[in-house]
Amino acid sequence: MGLLEPWHIIILLFFIVPFAIIFPTWGYRAGSKRTIGAAGGLLLGLFFNFIGIIIVYCTNPVEQNPFRNFPAQSAADELQKYKQLFDSGAITEAEYNAQKAKILNS
Secondary structure, three states: OOOOOHHHHHHHHHHHHHHHHHHHHHHHHHHOOEOOOHHHHHHHHHHHHHHHHHHHHHOOEOOOOOOOOOOOOOHHHHHHHHHHHHHHOOOOHHHHHHHHHHHHHO
């Protein structure tokens, strides 16, 4: 009877090591897409295993479109853009007038 018997090694290789690798990696990857962050997901996966992964998925996801909060172009900017297109010949006068009416009516 040595310090580590064969069944100890089997338990280490097939149960404990995967939990120490799989769940922290899973938590890291899932946490990087959530408000908890990658480090938080890694730690939860490492210390709480499957329960930690559930906690990570209960947090809010990071907003996919970070530019959504920028204000839209003003009507004057839109009109100027279409006027430049009309002056360069890229659009016809009818198209310019249609866009102009659309912008001014909105």
